Amino acid sequence: MEPxxxxxxxxxxxxxxxxxxxLLMLMVVVQILVSFFATVGxxxxxxxxxxxxxxxxxxxxxxxxxxxxxxTLGLLLVYLAGGFMMGTNAGIIGAVSRQMLPVWxxxxxxxxxxxxxxxxxxxxxxxxxxxxxxxxxxxxxFWVFTGIFGGVFDILVTHDSLSQMSGMKNKLPGTPLARAxxxxxxxxxxxxxxxxxxxxxxxxxxxWVVVQIAPLATLFAFMVGITLGLPAGYYGGRxxxxxxxxxxxxxxxxxxxxxxxLVTPEIVQTGIPNYMAVFLFVxxxxxxxxxxxxxxxxxxxxxxxxxxxxxxxxxxLYLSLVSTNGAIVDAPTYxxxxxxxxxxxxxxxxxxxVVFVSVVFVNSPTVFRIVRGLAMDIKTRDYxxxxxxxxxxxxxxxLWEILPxxxxxxxxxxxxxIGYTTILLxxxxxxxLGLESESPDWGSTINAGRRLxxxxxxxxxxxxxxxxxxxxxxxxLADGLREESLRD
Amino acid sequence: MGIFILRRLGVMLLTALCLTFIVFWLTNLxxxxxxLAKTQGNFRMSDAAVESYLGNRGYLQPxxxxxxxxxGVMPGWVTETEDGKVFGRCFxxxxxxxxxxxxxxxxxxxxxxxxxxxDDVSSTLLTRLAxxxxxxxxxxxxxxxxxLIVGVLAGMKEGSKLDRSLSTFSIATTATPEYVSGVxxxxxxxxxxxxxxxxxxxxxxxxxKTLFLGSATSAMEDANFWNFFLPVLTISLxxxxxxxxxxxxxxxxxxxxxxxxxxxxxxxxxxxxxxKHALRNALIAPFTVIMLQxxxxxxxxxxxxTLFNYKGFGWxxxxxxxxNDIELLLAVSVVSVVVVLVTQLISDIGYVYLNxxxxxx
Numbered sequence: 036m037e038p039x040x041x042x043x044x045x046x047x048x049x050x051x052x053x054x055x056x057x058l059l060m061l062m063v064v065v066q067i068l069v070s071f072f073a074t075v076g077x078x079x080x081x082x083x084x085x086x087x088x089x090x091x092x093x094x095x096x097x098x099x100x101x102x103x104x105x106x107t108l109g110l111l112l113v114y115l116a117g118g119f120m121m122g123t124n125a126g127i128i129g130a131v132s133r134q135m136l137p138v139w140x141x142x143x144x145x146x147x148x149x150x151x152x153x154x155x156x157x158x159x160x161x162x163x164x165x166x167x168x169x170x171x172x173x174x175x176x177f178w179v180f181t182g183i184f185g186g187v188f189d190i191l192v193t194h195d196s197l198s199q200m201s202g203m204k205n206k207l208p209g210t211p212l213a214r215a216x217x218x219x220x221x222x223x224x225x226x227x228x229x230x231x232x233x234x235x236x237x238x239x240x241x242x243w244v245v246v247q248i249a250p251l252a253t254l255f256a257f258m259v260g261i262t263l264g265l266p267a268g269y270y271g272g273r274x275x276x277x278x279x280x281x282x283x284x285x286x287x288x289x290x291x292x293x294x295x296x297l298v299t300p301e302i303v304q305t306g307i308p309n310y311m312a313v314f315l316f317v318x319x320x321x322x323x324x325x326x327x328x329x330x331x332x333x334x335x336x337x338x339x340x341x342x343x344x345x346x347x348x349x350x351x352l353y354l355s356l357v358s359t360n361g362a363i364v365d366a367p368t369y370x371x372x373x374x375x376x377x378x379x380x381x382x383x384x385x386x387x388x389v390v391f392v393s394v395v396f397v398n399s400p401t402v403f404r405i406v407r408g409l410a411m412d413i414k415t416r417d418y419x420x421x422x423x424x425x426x427x428x429x430x431x432x433x434l435w436e437i438l439p440x441x442x443x444x445x446x447x448x449x450x451x452x453i454g455y456t457t458i459l460l461x462x463x464x465x466x467x468l469g470l471e472s473e474s475p476d477w478g479s480t481i482n483a484g485r486r487l488x489x490x491x492x493x494x495x496x497x498x499x500x501x502x503x504x505x506x507x508x509x510x511x512l513a514d515g516l517r518e519e520s521l522r523d
Numbered sequence: 524m525g526i527f528i529l530r531r532l533g534v535m536l537l538t539a540l541c542l543t544f545i546v547f548w549l550t551n552l553x554x555x556x557x558x559l560a561k562t563q564g565n566f567r568m569s570d571a572a573v574e575s576y577l578g579n580r581g582y583l584q585p586x587x588x589x590x591x592x593x594x595g596v597m598p599g600w601v602t603e604t605e606d607g608k609v610f611g612r613c614f615x616x617x618x619x620x621x622x623x624x625x626x627x628x629x630x631x632x633x634x635x636x637x638x639x640x641x642d643d644v645s646s647t648l649l650t651r652l653a654x655x656x657x658x659x660x661x662x663x664x665x666x667x668x669x670x671l672i673v674g675v676l677a678g679m680k681e682g683s684k685l686d687r688s689l690s691t692f693s694i695a696t697t698a699t700p701e702y703v704s705g706v707x708x709x710x711x712x713x714x715x716x717x718x719x720x721x722x723x724x725x726x727x728x729x730x731x732k733t734l735f736l737g738s739a740t741s742a743m744e745d746a747n748f749w750n751f752f753l754p755v756l757t758i759s760l761x762x763x764x765x766x767x768x769x770x771x772x773x774x775x776x777x778x779x780x781x782x783x784x785x786x787x788x789x790x791x792x793x794x795x796x797x798x799k800h801a802l803r804n805a806l807i808a809p810f811t812v813i814m815l816q817x818x819x820x821x822x823x824x825x826x827x828x829t830l831f832n833y834k835g836f837g838w839x840x841x842x843x844x845x846x847n848d849i850e851l852l853l854a855v856s857v858v859s860v861v862v863v864l865v866t867q868l869i870s871d872i873g874y875v876y877l878n879x880x881x882x883x884x
Contacts, residue, residue, distance in 0.1 A: 063688065066684055067684055067685050067688060070683055070684050070685055071685075097684075280534075280537075280538075283538065284538055284541055284542060286863075287538055287542060287818075287859075287860050287863045287864065288542065288856070288859075288860075289818070289821050289822060289825070289840070289856075289859045290822055291822055291825045291826075291840065291841075291844075292546075292840060292844060292852075292855070292856060292859065295840075295841070295844030295845065296546065296549045296550070296844070297549075299555075301552070301554035301555045301557075301558055301847075302549065302552065302554070302555070304554045305552050305553070305554055307549075307552075454698065458700040461700060461702060461703070462700070462702065462822075462826065465702045465826065465829075466829070466841070478702075481702055481703070481706060484706075485702075485706060485709075485830065488706060488709050488710060488714070488737065489709060489710075489713060489714040489715065489716070489717075489733075489737050490714070490716060492706075492709075492710035492714060492717050492718075495706050495710070496706065496707065496710050499702075499703040499706045499707060500703075500707075502700070502703055503698060503699050503703050506698040506699075506700070507694070507695060507698035507699075509698075510694050510697060510698045511694065514694065
């Protein structure tokens with residue numbers, strides 16, 4: 036087997052692509068320079084009295100930049116589309132592109148559906164009016180689909196992410212397997228790492244870890260932040276002083292010190308993460324209970340069964356989440372029994388649980404401060420005063436008057452915070468905390484790859500770029516959402 | 524103003540106390556102590572040996588007592604072993620009776636002894652802090668002006684091409700954590716086999732093998748552009764985007780103000796409007812942001828010092844935390860809390876100074 040080159044039989048396009056890319060960058064710089072001397076082209080008065088102006092130099096440069104941009108994009112598409120057709124004949128990029136086929140299909144379907152029905156989809160639909168937002172959404176969904184297809188259905192990966200292949204240690208991208216079986220995939224598309232595992236498959240498996248933990252942890256942090264921030268902002272006074280002091284206390288910790296204190300095997304032994312899980316994960320329950328009760332307490336015949344069902348389901352999930360092997364805390368010296376293993380829906384790996392808990396813990400004070408600030412601002416509005424005059428209870432006002440009106444900034448911050456949580460997860464992996472060392476998540480992979488960085492950079496570069504693109508996508512998405520939510 | 528500062532100082536002290544107690548409590552949990560005993564003694568210690576090791580060294584007292592001793596408000600522990608040796612928290616074996624101090628905590632200026640470095644915590648901390656101070660100084664020198672220039676240029680004309688490009692740049696930098704940009708920089712600029720260094724070396728444009736050095740260990744004694752630029756750049760880049768975006772927001776707000784329109788209508792040159800009229804008011808908000816960004820830089824410092832092997836404060840934190848070096852870790856957290864709270868205080872006071880519309884009562 037020949038080693039694969041990056042572009043394979045499409046390499047005749049490379050010179051074109053590079054040329055277009057270099058020219059594009061050059062023209063963008065020229066465009067910026069030109070914009071300093073804002074030249075307006077010649078103006079002419081038409082016979083009917085209207086004015087027409089030529090676009091001048093800057094318009095001309097703008098046209099070139101636009102053209103070059105589309106050429107570059109088109110060539111990129113050719114590389115990818117060539118991959119569907121030719122697979123490994125189109126080099127590494129082609130092979131990766133074919134491997135990712137389900138993801139491309141899912142992306143296309145999502146976009147077609149969303150753009151068709153965008154007027155009926157509220158804020159989500161408005162996202163498709165902003166280019167930046169669409170680019171961000173595409174990148175984020177790319178990784179979400181990659182995570183789901185690769186992590187749950189196991190279809191994108193070429194090799195097992197943990198098995199080591201003989202003779203593949205630190206091999207460059209596109210190296211053929213030394214002794215490949217008949218039905219095995221014949222290449223390591225993105226090379227091998229220092230333990231001779233396939234970087235490409237680990238990249239895809241790693242995306243599942245992030246896609247699983249980051250949004251969920253952010254959601255929990257929001258639940259904690261909202262449940263504590265609303266009363267702090269609405270009531271003010273002693274409660275506010277106390278909660279703000281606690282929040283500032285946690286924020287005064289350097290994040291990494293906190294991680295080192297919370298996420299070590301010794302601390303896991305003491306059961307502290309479990310206690311924190313018990314405490315932090317109860318907030319969604321509290322939130323939903325207050326939310327429903329404050330709305331329906333005037334109709335007890337409806338409220339009571341509703342709360343019964345909702346709390347039953349949530350409580351079951353909550354107990355499943357916090358208890359492992361029939362125990363909530365399982366320290367060497369004592370044991371607090373939890374849900375019996377028979378009706379326990381799922382078990383969380385203790386490593387993942389401690390990472391999850393500490394990420395929620397680090398994020399919630401910031402959310403608390405944002406919500407508190409918003410609540411303090413909104414409680415002075417007239418509609419809050421109207422609700423107070425109507426005699427609504429304080430929790431009804433907080434959750435059904437203030438919270439919906441604070442949703443814009445909160446949604447934007449939610450996107451940004453998922454990105455930040457991704458960065459935090461990477462930081463944990465980078466310091467080798469929490470997840471096991473063979474875990475394929477991006478932070479741990481970067482940590483493993485950085486030791487040989489100047490000799491074999493590909494093992495660390497691939498997850499680094501993946502993490503960068505996901506966080507960038509989330510930031511762009513947040514930017515698009517902010518733009519669109521400000522518009523109305 | 525005086526009362527405001529006093530009250531803030533009080534809150535600061537309380538926060539520092541709570542925080543150190545949390546660190547103290549977490550590091551003094553039994554599994555952590557057991558690990559400490561095993562790394563300090565030997566790994567095959569029996570449970571009884573661990574117990575006596577810890578007991579002799581005062582680790583098994585109640586947490587509050589130990590915390591009081593560390594603070595210097597309770598008398599230090601004294602152990603008399605069976606073979607007649609007497610030693611304690613404040614003195615070693617063989618110190619004459621009259622020279623033995625009773626109290627030795629941070630109130631007495633004694634920060635304790637590091638178990639990893641076998642040295643005084645205060646001297647270890649000071650050397651490392653000096654090294655990190657050097658790093659931070661250069662980071663600020665690079666980051667602040669660049670961020671302000673980027674922000675002002677972008678905010679000057681909202682929606683222009685320049686604004687779009689610079690805003691994209693700032694979003695990209697905020698999306699790149701230090702461990703990603705550092706890895707990319709090392710691979711592209713500091714590898715003798717990949718990136719642009721081999722190419723530059725072939726062309727004969729650089730004398731050494733690589734454009735930059737991928738390790739900053741040599742920069743501890745002798746920092747120069749070649750071995751120190753990459754760590755500085757890596758830290759600055761992550762913080763830069765945020766400051767630039769805040770500067771841009773503040774600049775666009777100022778540029779729509781009435782007095783700017785008046786100046787334009789009077790026919791003042793655009794460069795004069797930006798430099799003389801807008802800039803001063805636009806720089807109030809970024810000042811606060813820069814001050815509040817400094818504690819965040821601390822995180823970057825830890826990552827970058829680990830990645831580039833620069834043995835400063837961040838490296839010390841990692842060493843202390845991974846070896847459960849209790850007294851060193853406490854000192855490290857005191858320093859970082861003080862940094863966080865002092866920068867907050869400075870930003871509040873500075874904001875009042877710069878913005879005469881705000882008065883603190």
